[in-house]
Amino acid sequence: MSNSKKTLPPDSINNPTRRSFLTKGALLATGGVISLAMAPTQAAPITINVPETVTGGRTRFHQIYDVIVVGSGFAGLAAALEAKSHGLSVLVIEKMAVFGGNSTINGGAFAVAGSPQQKEAGIQDSPELMYQDMLKAGRGLNHRDILHVLVNGTQEAYEFTLKHGVRYKPFVQHFGGHSxxxxxxxxxSSGAGIIMPMRQSAQKLGVIFKSRCKFESFIQDNxxxxxxxxxxxxxxxPDENSGLVKNYGARYGVIMCSGGFSxxxxxxxxxxxxxxxxxDTTNHQGATAEGILAMLKIxxxxxxxxxxxxxxxxxxxxKGFGNVSQFNTIAGYPMGIMVDARTGKRFTNELADRKAREDAILAQRDEQGKPxxxxxxxxxEGAKNAQxxxxALKYQVAWQFDTLKQLADHFALPYENLQKExxxxxxxxxxxxxxRLGKDVSRAISLAEGPYFAVRVWPKVHYTMGGVQINPNAQVLNSLTGNPIQGLYAAGEVTGGPHGASRLGSCAVADGLVLGRIAGAHVATQTANPLFSTSDSDNA
Amino acid sequence: MSNSKKTLPPDSINNPTRRSFLTKGALLATGGVISLAMAPTQAAPITINVPETVTGGRTRFHQIYDVIVVGSGFAGLAAALEAKSHGLSVLVIEKMAVFGGNSTINGGAFAVAGSPQQKEAGIQDSPELMYQDMLKAGRGLNHRDILHVLVNGTQEAYEFTLKHGVRYKPFVQHFGGHSxxxxxxxxxSSGAGIIMPMRQSAQKLGVIFKSRCKFESFIQDNxxxxxxxxxxxxxxxPDENSGLVKNYGARYGVIMCSGGFSxxxxxxxxxxxxxxxxxDTTNHQGATAEGILAMLKIxxxxxxxxxxxxxxxxxxxxKGFGNVSQFNTIAGYPMGIMVDARTGKRFTNELADRKAREDAILAQRDEQGKPxxxxxxxxxEGAKNAQxxxxALKYQVAWQFDTLKQLADHFALPYENLQKExxxxxxxxxxxxxxRLGKDVSRAISLAEGPYFAVRVWPKVHYTMGGVQINPNAQVLNSLTGNPIQGLYAAGEVTGGPHGASRLGSCAVADGLVLGRIAGAHVATQTANPLFSTSDSDNA
Structure with a gap:
């Protein structure tokens, strides 16, 4: 196969580059280290001889693609679009009935260092400043190589999303921990605003999507x-007895974008x-660990x-992410204050990083340890952008009050303290x-005038900073050697390192889009080196 | 094989309990999922057919034992002695030239809840109190099931060491974080005081020891x-090109006591x-991660x-653990004070748990961030037990001064501050x-009179709290199912969970001895269920 031949439809037959054979319609036993369940099939399967080293291996793929992406969130769609733009055939599988995972139910907030909106507002920013903010929030535990790649890619990733139809509000917001x-x-105001147009764009370009298609295990050669x-x-x-087992081949690589395990x-x-x-957790039901665990096992x-x-x-x-999370992020924290329900006094910088706020809120307990x-x-005025x-008001998880006195009475707060605060x-x-608490109030507003909108707050499990280690090409690294596991990429929450001890708000979208794109682009550089070959005759 | 038949010499031939065969001297190809390098061998190898499920497996063992223990520290020796006491044949392998790993170079300090020495000194203690201390130091991250087992086993483990010849000082000490x-x-004053007699005892009882024998990988059946x-x-x-590859079979289990990765x-x-x-690190050169990583990979x-x-x-x-660590643990911290080298003032409770002290010391930096x-x-008087x-004085890593003034001058400390402190x-x-700093001074001594002994302090990488998960039987658990991986045990620093965020001093010896014993005892309950069988005829 030549480098210039970029478009490889699924199930296409390439010239063999190594000793190999293909058998259509045959049911072959599996040998070597590849262990496969034999599932019923409608279509004629394709049997591939993977490269032989010691004992030889022969497996049967029901379908073959250039790239298979596991997961359809920010990272998965970015990887798929990028690989497709380089002419590869791409399959995206999603175990849930709907696409997008956590990415569709979050707030659609995307940290970009150096956006046009920042320039318009006269805000000086740079990838280096974003790097320093994330390193500080991460308490120094960040993997610096991946963090560099991440912060350097946000502007391009932003433009990439525009190209695929994403639309943003014309202003820029100040999230906790960002300087x-x-x-x-x-x-x-939702990640669905990124997922939906990107998926439509990918479908138009020919990316194949399969929902209710669950990753089970990796197929490896010798x-x-x-x-x-x-x-x-x-x-x-989550019915583990449902589904039909199939084997998919990936000519150039598998990209795991299967998310975290909250x-x-x-x-x-x-x-x-x-x-x-x-x-409780903000995450969707499918945010489980099997993707990470399968990678650890290889x-x-x-x-x-x-x-x-x-x-x-x-x-x-x-329950879940709900309506209050967005209210607090956009309105309550930058444009309001949070007080101890017993004293009416503030107890944390509402724009501190997530870990600082999380710790401060979780310390709000009575003598019996109850929240x-x-x-x-x-x-x-502060709530005007909180869509x-x-x-939240309708479902009575937020409440409106004309005066501070009414707010204090509703929550049994000491009014004098609250007014003083x-x-x-x-x-x-x-x-x-x-x-007093070090909050940047240069863009905050006075709370002298009502009406007021108030919510109660308690943290929920939201994001798993840890995951598998990748290199700056988004290749998954072997734990013993530190070298890439050939054919395996990962991006987004399933990876660990860039965020260290605490991820800053709106940096998950950045992580998923930037590293997803890198994975998709890198796999496209591998077209001269298919991981296995097919031919229409058995020349083994 | 009956349950009552407890003594199983190495390479003994048992009655087959499953379809199986044995071939002496034959070189057989390896099939199934078991992949083996074929190494030169002197002795006639024994070929075993491991239980067949799907594709069958046949492997060649150069030696077979009932139990193989990887590592010869506290956990390894406890496991070996316990398994041997139940009549099993036991091999202990150690990759280094000398036995004992970190266990021989530590301070030989062992936390026991309810020792005779405590009773003699009128100190009330209980496993429950030790549990609470460890949970507090662990910041709640401890795996409570393992922690329970640990604290409940220290008294028996103490008696077990006495039986095997270990001798202790007649008094009990107060280490940081213990109430x-x-x-x-x-x-x-050294872990060698535990390792040496226990190894001699084990050798006398017939445990086989091999040094310079490195664990490479697990052999698994289908x-x-x-x-x-x-x-x-x-x-x-650390020469990875050295050594001859051999395959050892373990009839009832492998116990990984391969330590941490500092x-x-x-x-x-x-x-x-x-x-x-x-x-720097306090650990010996061999404290590397390959044991943990190999377990993760299966x-x-x-x-x-x-x-x-x-x-x-x-x-x-x-360099390393050195002589000062013991001085501080036994004398400097409980019987003395630690001061900021710039101000002469104390800055932490010298008996706080390790994490609190570590954090406080690491914060002692100048404006450029230098220590x-x-x-x-x-x-x-305070130093009388510091062997x-x-x-330390001889190697000039500790210094003696007749007066506080001389001490202050030597380190350029402000003398007045120091005297006031x-x-x-x-x-x-x-x-x-x-x-002022909350130290328990009920057993401390006055520092009014010299001569004084002083050292400089800076933390070193000492202990990896994390590792693989085990259950209270010390069986290693599968990450996907939570069930035991059959045939695999682990104990000591290679496991994770009991210590949470911070291990208390003298709890590593407790952990290794208690869980090592549990692993050795549990594997001895498996004699009715050998993991494979041997016979002198091929009846496959």
């Missing part, structure tokens, strides 16, 4: 190269026994799996600096 | 049961990028690998309580 406002947000996947088609999450109670409690079942390197983030802006009054949910509020507020805060806002 | 004095110490090991005999650490720079920096090469569950402890008592003036080594000292002090401390000691 300047650098967070863009989709007009929908050199441990990943040459494909065992999957279950027609899988109904909703995998068993595995997350192994890593942090404090994250018990009555602690020698991938585990990185910082016990570093698990709780989202410091969610509400105990609703005392803090109250976060802003006023009408989820009407829904608001007055003190307003003074700092008027001065543009000097906040 | 009462509960640390016993060998008369040698059900993924661990049935043996590939090793390298005559291995010369001296594995590459792998420890993947977990914590701050633990760079110019940070599906073991990684636990908290990034939780890595720095020893808060070591000296920047000598400012704190000074720790006590007087002659390493003469050596000592006076204040002495007042608390006289009162038996009320220390």
């Amino acid at each position: 300047v406002p650098r967070t863009l947000q989709t007009v929908e 050199q441990q190269t990943v040459v494909g996947l065992e999957v279950k088609e027609n899988y109904y999450f 909703n995998d109670l068993r595995f997350r409690m192994i890593q942090d026994p404090q994250l018990v079942s009555d602690l 020698g991938a390197t585990p990185v910082q799996l016990d570093l698990i983030q709780l989202g410091p802006w969610s509400s105990p009054d609703e 005392v949910y803090p109250i976060c509020f802003t006023n009408k 989820s507020l009407p829904a 608001v007055d003190e805060y307003n003074t700092a806002v008027a001065n543009g600096s000097g906040d | 009462v004095p509960r640390t016993l110490q060998t008369v040698e 059900q993924q049961t661990v049935v043996g090991l590939e090793v390298k005999e005559n291995y010369y650490f 001296n594995d720079l590459r792998f420890r920096m993947i977990q914590d990028p701050q633990l760079v090469s110019d940070l 599906g073991a569950t990684p636990v908290q690998l990034d939780l890595i402890q720095l020893g808060p008592w070591s000296s920047p003036d000598e 400012v080594y704190p000074i720790c000292f006590t007087n002659k 390493s002090l003469p050596a 000592v006076d204040e401390y002495n007042t608390a000691v006289a009162n038996g309580s009320g220390d």
